[in-house]
Each structure stands twice: as C-alpha cells, then as structure tokens.
Amino acid sequence: MKVAKFGGSSVADASMIKKVAQIIMSDDDRKFIVVSAPGKRYSSDIKVTDLLVELGERFVNAQPVDEVQAKIVERFQTMIENLSLSESILDDIKETIDTVLHDDRLEDNRLDALKAMGEDSLAKILSAYLQSLGKKATYMNPRDAGIIVSDEPGSAQVLDESYELLAKLRNHDGIMIIPGFFGYTKDQKLTTFPRGGSDITGAIVAAGVKAKLYENFTDVDSVFCVNPTIVDNPKEIKELTYKEMRELSYAGFSVFHDEALIPAFKAKIPVCIKNTNNPEKEGTMIVSNREQGSTGTVVGIASDKGFLSLYVSKYLMNREIGFGKNLLQILVDEGISFEHAPSGIDDMSVIIREDELPLEKEQVVIERIKNELDVDMVAVERDLAMIMLVGEGMNSTYGVASRSTQAFANACVNIEMINQGSSEVSVMFGIKEEAMERAVQSLYEEFFES
Structure with missing residues (x-):
C-alpha cells in the first residue's frame, strides 16, 4: 500500500x-x-x-x-x-x-x-x-x-x-x-x-x-546534488537518507519543507520523489539507512543567502559561567531566532538570518550586549551566504575538510566561518554573498566531477 x-x-x-x-x-x-x-x-x-x-x-x-x-x-x-x-x-x-x-x-x-x-x-x-x-x-x-x-x-x-x-x-x-x-x-x-x-x-x-x-x-525527475540554477546539468541523487534530506532541506533545497519528513522518518517509511510529467523515471529514494559507498562521500551541496554574523569577543569568556546563555537570552528578549553559534575560547559568533535583525533593531541589540555583558568587542557582518556539504559518509572519510578548503581557494573565496554539525552529517561554511555561486561551482567540481 x-x-x-x-x-x-x-x-x-x-x-x-x-x-x-x-x-x-x-x-x-x-x-x-x-x-x-x-x-x-x-x-x-x-x-x-x-x-x-x-x-x-x-x-x-x-x-x-x-x-x-x-x-x-x-x-x-x-x-x-x-x-x-x-x-x-x-x-x-x-x-x-x-x-x-x-x-x-x-x-x-x-x-x-x-x-x-x-x-x-x-x-x-x-x-x-x-x-x-x-x-x-x-x-x-x-x-x-x-x-x-x-x-x-x-x-x-x-x-x-x-x-x-x-x-x-x-x-x-x-x-x-x-x-x-x-x-x-x-x-x-x-x-x-x-x-x-x-x-x-x-x-x-x-x-x-x-x-x-x-x-x-x-x-522534477529527482533531487539534484546542487542547485541547477548555479551548476548546469548537475548530477541526480538516486538515494539519500532522512538525515541528509533534512539537512539539505534546511539549508536551501526547495524540494521539501525541512520538517516535512519527520512523521515518515519516525515510522521508517521510505520516500520516493517522482515527476508527475515523467512518472516512469525512478526518482530519488529517501531511506532510513543506506550502504556507505552507494553514493559519494558528499551527496549534496546546499546554499542560501541572506545571513549575518553577530560577533562577540571577551577575554576569559570561557571562564564566565552562563555567558552564552545570557547572550542568547538577549536575542530571545528581542524576538530574534538564530541559526548557528560557533564559538572559541574568547569569542562567539551567532549566525542569524538578516530579516531577523533589521538595522533598526541591530543597534538595540549591540547596546544591550555591551552594557549587560561587558564585552571587549561586538560587531555585525552582513551579506553572508551559507554553503552546506551534506553526506553521512563524511564522518568516516579522510580529507573532506581539506578538499573543501582547497575548492574555496581555487575559486578565490575567503571562508568567514566553518561550523561542523554535531551529527557529523554536514559541515557549513560562511562566505560573502557575492562569492556564493563560484564557490558552489568549485565545490561541485571537486566532489562530483574530479
């Protein structure tokens, strides 16, 4: 049935x-x-x-x-x-x-x-x-x-x-x-x-x-491994897992809303994406598990524009109990949702969609961070794009990070941020919006054509 x-x-x-x-x-x-x-x-x-x-x-x-x-x-x-x-x-x-x-x-x-x-x-x-x-x-x-x-x-x-x-x-x-x-x-x-x-x-x-x-x-006949408006005739994905599809959907793939598959995921029901105009085509299967090696290490490259980075620096931040909570609480108070929060010993970045932090609200947030958290520096960098490499095979494969950074270097694109998801299914790169298309094209060439 x-x-x-x-x-x-x-x-x-x-x-x-x-x-x-x-x-x-x-x-x-x-x-x-x-x-x-x-x-x-x-x-x-x-x-x-x-x-x-x-x-x-x-x-x-x-x-x-x-x-x-x-x-x-x-x-x-x-x-x-x-x-x-x-x-x-x-x-x-x-x-x-x-x-x-x-x-x-x-x-x-x-x-x-x-x-x-x-x-x-x-x-x-x-x-x-x-x-x-x-x-x-x-x-x-x-x-x-x-x-x-x-x-x-x-x-x-x-x-x-x-x-x-x-x-x-x-x-x-x-x-x-x-x-x-x-x-x-x-x-x-x-x-x-x-x-x-x-x-x-x-x-x-x-x-x-x-x-x-x-x-x-x-x-569409199937899910493509990259946005076809950026790469001509990209390869089709024959099979991917629920986790991979959810990561790709969240990061800009328009085939599914990123929450759409959760009921099927929980029930372990396979999903097949097919084309109404070409129903005989096999399409893309989305499954609970697949054998590693049945596709490449990276199954897809998702990309999206319209992000900013809220950068906060404070000496000995790592020793201050509750600093991250207090920073994020300011965003909660101002009704701002965030996407990622990579951090270091003395600094922390919060990645936010630009429409969540309009210019008129930006100054309010900056002043609150300065006054309430007594930071050394706070800055906002706009016009960022996020590129996500997705693939369950990445966590057991050597050289994915080095190949990725080399692809960015080949495209003359500077990496503003790297964030490795705890699920080890994805790695995300933050770059300037104007460089997104050539970065994606270089990554596609590295992982799907080389």
Whole structure:
C-alpha cells in the first residue's frame, strides 16, 4: 500500500489532473492520495493559495474582495469544465468561500480556513474526476480521517493520537483523496501546518496507515546534488537518507519543507520523489539507512543567502559561567531566532538570518550586549551566504575538510566561518554573498566531477 502526494504544479490545471489520475490508476497499491492546492500554470501565474491569502487579508481589512474572489472561482470553474464534471462541485466551492468569509464563528481561524480551501477544493475535484472514470474514489476531510493537530494557527503540529485514528483507514475500500496542509484541533477548529504543509500531511498519512512507500510527486525527475540554477546539468541523487534530506532541506533545497519528513522518518517509511510529467523515471529514494559507498562521500551541496554574523569577543569568556546563555537570552528578549553559534575560547559568533535583525533593531541589540555583558568587542557582518556539504559518509572519510578548503581557494573565496554539525552529517561554511555561486561551482567540481 502506497501513499502518493501531488504538489501544486502537479494539479495546476485540468490537463495535469488528468495526468495525476492516470498515475493513480496505473498502480493499484496507490490507495491514499494527498493533494496540494493548484499551483502556477505558467511562470507569471498566481498560486491559488496566494489568492486565498489575499482574499482573507482584504476581507479582514474591509477592502473589496469581489475581484480576488472571482479569480479563485474562475480557476476552479475552468478546471471543472475542462474535466466535464458537475457544476454542483463549483456551487459547493462558492458556498464554502461565502461561509468562511461571513460566518462569525470562524473569526478566530478565518485565515487558516481560507488558506486550506485550495487543497480541500482540489481534493473534491480529483475524487469526482476519478469517479467519472469509473474508479471507486472517496473525498476524505482531514477531520474525518483523524488528523488532530495543536491549536497553533499557521504552525500546527500533529498530535500522536492521529496515527491510531489514521490506521483505521487501512480497511477502506477504494481510493481515498485527502486534502493536505491542514487538520483539526480537539475542539474542531481547522488549523493549518506551516507553508508547504501538504508534504507534512502526506508523511503523516503514510505513517498512520503504515504505508510501504510514500511517493511525493513534483515537477522534477529527482533531487539534484546542487542547485541547477548555479551548476548546469548537475548530477541526480538516486538515494539519500532522512538525515541528509533534512539537512539539505534546511539549508536551501526547495524540494521539501525541512520538517516535512519527520512523521515518515519516525515510522521508517521510505520516500520516493517522482515527476508527475515523467512518472516512469525512478526518482530519488529517501531511506532510513543506506550502504556507505552507494553514493559519494558528499551527496549534496546546499546554499542560501541572506545571513549575518553577530560577533562577540571577551577575554576569559570561557571562564564566565552562563555567558552564552545570557547572550542568547538577549536575542530571545528581542524576538530574534538564530541559526548557528560557533564559538572559541574568547569569542562567539551567532549566525542569524538578516530579516531577523533589521538595522533598526541591530543597534538595540549591540547596546544591550555591551552594557549587560561587558564585552571587549561586538560587531555585525552582513551579506553572508551559507554553503552546506551534506553526506553521512563524511564522518568516516579522510580529507573532506581539506578538499573543501582547497575548492574555496581555487575559486578565490575567503571562508568567514566553518561550523561542523554535531551529527557529523554536514559541515557549513560562511562566505560573502557575492562569492556564493563560484564557490558552489568549485565545490561541485571537486566532489562530483574530479
């Protein structure tokens, strides 16, 4: 039994839904289908979820909503007409939008309810289309499926009791279509996962029904070992582990939200990333463990811009009990999240995303550090990029660090910071943003072409 999740690009219009239906019907093991909201049909198009968010914001701010609402209805109407489905589905979608906008009982979670409508409507359409092809398909609302979540609008976490409820669905006859991205709290309030949460739903369902495989269909044949906009025709990754995928996702790979695979990881369910437009391609397998040597020492190179370094120096810092705690507490007080905190005997750097520390807040933080911690020096360096090498084989392989630094030297790139993760699955380098692309290209040449 398999769980298959189809992303926004896979369900963008009627032609893509027809492809999805053929994929589902080509394998009788695909019993549980999780869908995203319709994505972009072309580069300048707007995702349905973005239109729904705009609709909600306009409504809350007492601005006109008719134009945006009409665009949303038109997307689904075109889809329904091109699939030759009943107009009653469109009537249901219109009624649901009106209810969410005007029902006073939904005031506390109106935006979440609107955001979830893209996935919910698409699930209804796909189930109806499969039925029109003679398949026994059922739309299943997450509430009825048993997806119970925490009361954290926009950042919901699945509760453990969900898995026992989902397990009961194993006996369901036919194909079950479940909208992704949201669940229900114990008091029946619709609440969404973080953006990209349909991947999370897919992993939750796979874990709950104890699937033998979780297939994640997207618009690429597989995961590439490096960003293809930086390196032309990069090599594909055939197999990697959950730990490697999570590290790569966190560090800039856009295939998955970095929390998306946790339910599948805990249940040890393999994940396969496949292309809706090329479903016969093997794709990339993500597994609990793989034999060392089945791929190279480094399986992927992730990179991302938009970081800064908050550098603090104080003589005998290492003898001052609680210095690191007190420094990080200042960041907590100011509502700032940090990414990494490499340290030495007398100094410490805190790596922060630039949008977490705008210029107007920077001076406040610096003054607090000077006054409260009595430091010798505090400085902020902006415009940094982070490059991460990922691979479980690195912890037992000689020369990875020397090859990396040589690659940076070959590209004439100065390393501002090195941070070896305690998991020994990754090593991160901080460099200036302007040098990121040539550094990545040099690292790719060293680890994948030499």
